[in-house]
Amino acid sequence: PAGQSAGFELHGESIGLQGNRLTNEDGRLAGAHISLIQCVHNVLAHTETGLSDTLRMVTSNPAHALGLEKEVGTVRPGCRAALTCLTRDLDVTAVMVEGHLFDLTHTFPRPRSAK
Numbered sequence: 001p002a003g004q005s006a007g008f009e010l011h012g013e014s015i016g017l018q019g020n021r022l023t024n025e026d027g028r029l030a031g032a033h034i035s036l037i038q039c040v041h042n043v044l045a046h047t048e049t050g051l052s053d054t055l056r057m058v059t060s061n062p063a064h065a066l067g068l069e070k071e072v073g074t075v076r077p078g079c080r081a082a083l084t085c086l087t088r089d090l091d092v093t094a095v096m097v098e099g100h101l102f103d104l105t106h107t108f109p110r111p112r113s114a115k
Contacts (some may be wrong), residue, residue: 015030021033036058037086037092040055040058043057060073081098
């Protein structure tokens with residue numbers, strides 16, 4: 001599951017978690033509650049997009065859209081490092097943030113595709 005918080009404030013509105021939906025106080029949809037690796041699995045399962053393009057969608061493309069491509073989004077000297085270690089099945093096994101490795105005691109299982 002993505003995150004553990006049951007709610008937060010965004011632009012002066014209270015946003016709460018109801019199931020896998022983020023809603024405002026009126027019950028209107030305010031966002032999705034999904035992890036980035038679940039998004040990767042969904043793109044691969046439901047489109048003809050290849051792995052390299054899909055990974056670009058969640059790394060260098062957002063960095064470029066935010067004007068941060070010189071700081072994040074790629075692995076190269078001078079960029080802040082945040083790496084996710086994956087199995088061949090794209091299960092998360094560890095993360096590395098600014099040189100610190102966090103070895104996970106369990107992997108996050110591949111989400112089931114919607115039918």
